Amino acid sequence: MEVNLYEGLPIVEAKGEIDHWRAPELEQKINEVIEKGHNKIIVDFSNLTYIDSGGISVLFLQLQKLKSLKGRLIVITSNKNIIKILSLVKITRQEGFSLCSDMESAKKNM
Amino acid sequence: MNETYTEITLKSDPRNLAEARKFVEGIASKFGFNEEQIFDIKVAIGEAVSNAIEHGSPKGPLNSIKITACFLNDALELNVIDEGVFKRAIKVDDPDPHHRGRGIPFMLALMDTVTINETKAGTTVKLVKKLTKKQ
Numbered sequence: 001m002e003v004n005l006y007e008g009l010p011i012v013e014a015k016g017e018i019d020h021w022r023a024p025e026l027e028q029k030i031n032e033v034i035e036k037g038h039n040k041i042i043v044d045f046s047n048l049t050y051i052d053s054g055g056i057s058v059l060f061l062q063l064q065k066l067k068s069l070k071g072r073l074i075v076i077t078s079n080k081n082i083i084k085i086l087s088l089v090k091i092t093r094q095e096g097f098s099l100c101s102d103m104e105s106a107k108k109n110m
Numbered sequence: 111m112n113e114t115y116t117e118i119t120l121k122s123d124p125r126n127l128a129e130a131r132k133f134v135e136g137i138a139s140k141f142g143f144n145e146e147q148i149f150d151i152k153v154a155i156g157e158a159v160s161n162a163i164e165h166g167s168p169k170g171p172l173n174s175i176k177i178t179a180c181f182l183n184d185a186l187e188l189n190v191i192d193e194g195v196f197k198r199a200i201k202v203d204d205p206d207p208h209h210r211g212r213g214i215p216f217m218l219a220l221m222d223t224v225t226i227n228e229t230k231a232g233t234t235v236k237l238v239k240k241l242t243k244k245q
Contacts, residue, residue: 021124053212
């Protein structure tokens, strides 16, 4: 998992699979970005192929933190299975959350 | 036991979640489930095994979790057998980030049948996915 800045925007990139074993790493990476003063974060799941309820709980937790900072959580993915899971838990309907298919649309949502 | 039956026993350790998923992916692929169905099966087994690790393993990694798989009558039946008590469910779209009980709702949403049988010896979660030909 990597954290990069793209035109000043923090991007947490998670590849492969996020399960209950890897979810704490995602939580930690997003925490690091928030602690640096960012309240708008892009989580790049472009190369993510699997997520379970452990990863989903991290997204809900970090979204709540970012909302309290008047910020946003933007997830990038076009993987239909990942989108299905995000839609199932209805995080896509939460205030402060955006689901984007690519970086360009993510930047517009910032 | 017949030729479609197979099983695996793992130590109760979250590092083994990937192995559990790989096990069911191989079986589901062999019997012709499509990519979306295989994803559903992997999430469901992941949730069942995660719950078994967290709540069905009073001795931690000293406990074992057995996964059995049987393909019969165009349906894949998986059983996750642990040595403890299962976690109660919450609603799958519960926005409370502290809840970690989405496992059962995920299983219910992604599989055709989910049956949880608790005994003093442990919990067995039966997951069934029918093989449908939609692509």
